[in-house]
Amino acid sequence: MRDIDVVVVTALRHEHEAVIRAAGARVDRWTHHDRDRSTPYLAGTYASGGRAFTVAVARATRMGLPAAASVAASLVERLHPRCLAMSGVCAGNPAEVALGDVIVADLAFSYGEGKRTAGGLIPDHRHLTMPDSWVRAAQDLSPRGLPSHAEPTERDSARWLLERLSHTAEPWRHPAWHRYGPWHRVLPALESGGLLTWSADGAALTPDGRVLVQRERHHTAVRRMPFAVAVGPIASGSAVVDDGRVWRRLRTSGVRPVLGVELEAAGIATVAHRLDVPFWAVVKGVADHADTRKDDRYVPFAATAAAEVLWRLLADRLLSGRALDRAAAQTR
The missing domain is CATH 3.40.50.1580 (Nucleoside phosphorylase domain)
Structure with missing residues (x-):
C-alpha cells in the first residue's frame, strides 16, 4: 500500500x-x-x-x-x-x-x-x-x-462529591474540585437530603450517603463528564x-x-x-x-x-x- x-x-x-x-x-x-x-x-x-x-x-x-x-x-x-x-x-x-x-x-x-x-x-x-x-x-x-465532554449539572456535582467523600475527607484538594459546583447550593442540598453531615473534622457521608455511592458504582455507567x-x-x-x-x-x-x-x-x-x-x-x-x-x-x-x-x-x-x-x- x-x-x-x-x-x-x-x-x-x-x-x-x-x-x-x-x-x-x-x-x-x-x-x-x-x-x-x-x-x-x-x-x-x-x-x-x-x-x-x-x-x-x-x-x-x-x-x-x-x-x-x-x-x-x-x-x-x-x-x-x-x-x-x-x-x-x-x-x-x-x-x-x-x-x-x-x-x-x-x-x-x-x-x-x-x-x-x-x-x-x-x-x-x-x-x-x-x-x-x-x-x-x-x-x-x-x-x-x-x-x-459535558459541563456538570448540580446533580453531577453532588454525585461527584459523595464519591470523593467515600475516599477522603478533603475533596476540595482533588484536582477536579473547581470543575464542579456551585458548592454554595450543592452542599446544603446534600445536607438537607440526609446524605452528608458536618463535624469538627469536616464533611462525611451519612449511612444513606454511603448506600447511594455504592448503588451509583454498581448501576451507573460513566458516559459524559x-x-x-x-x-x-x-x-x-x-x-x-x-x-x-x-x-x-x-x-x-x-x-x-x-x-x-x-x-x-x-x-x-x-x-x-x-x-x-x-x-x-x-x-x-x-x-x-x-x-x-x-x-x-x-x-x-x-x-x-x-x-x-x-x-x-x-x-x-x-x-x-x-x-x-x-x-x-x-x-x-
Whole structure:
C-alpha cells in the first residue's frame, strides 16, 4: 500500500474500537489490509474542512511495551508515516489528574531502566520528548465540544462529591474540585437530603450517603463528564500496578510530576525515534490511580475520551496551516 500519514496503535481491542468509533463520519470508509499477516490494520482517510490525512489503525494482541512496539515498528517500516500515535488508558497520578481525564505525553520513559542494587534502583532513563509544536498544541487543546465532554449539572456535582467523600475527607484538594459546583447550593442540598453531615473534622457521608455511592458504582455507567486534558510525562513499566506506591517511587525518577503510568508509551516513542518518524503522540485516558481501589468502571469512558482527544490533536496538527500535501493529493 502507498504511504500513510498517521499510524495509530492500541494495546487492547476495546481501545482499538474506541479509536474507530471516535473517528465517526470523518473517516468515510475503513478498509482492511494484510489480514493474512501478523500485523493487519484498517486504513482510511480522515477529512474535515476540505482537508484530509490518511491513517492506519492497528492493535497489539496483548498489553505491554514489546507487543505494542513490535506492531508499531512493523507498520512504520511498511507505511512510512509522518506521525506514530497511540491511544488507550492508563493510571493517573491522583495528586495531578482525576479519573476520566486525558493525558497527552510530552515525555515518555521506561521507569524500570537502570541498575538495581541492595539499596534500590539507580535510574538510567532515556527520556523521549514529543516535538515542541505538538506539546504547545496539546496544551492549547480544549475538550469542550467532544462527545464525551459535558459541563456538570448540580446533580453531577453532588454525585461527584459523595464519591470523593467515600475516599477522603478533603475533596476540595482533588484536582477536579473547581470543575464542579456551585458548592454554595450543592452542599446544603446534600445536607438537607440526609446524605452528608458536618463535624469538627469536616464533611462525611451519612449511612444513606454511603448506600447511594455504592448503588451509583454498581448501576451507573460513566458516559459524559467534565474531563480535562493534561500534558506531561508518562512513565512505562513492565507490569500493571495497583499498590498505590508507584507515585512515591517515581519521585526519584528525575522527572516530576509524572502524570501517568502504563505499559507502552515509551515503546511508541522509541520506535518513532529510532525509525526516524518525525512526530509521535501518546494519548491516554485515566482509568484508575494504580491503587487498591482499581476497578474497570472508568475504562470504557477513558478509552473513548482519549480517542476523541487524539483525533482532535491530529486534526489540529495535520489539517490546519501546513496540511500534509500527500494526503490532499491522494484524496483528489
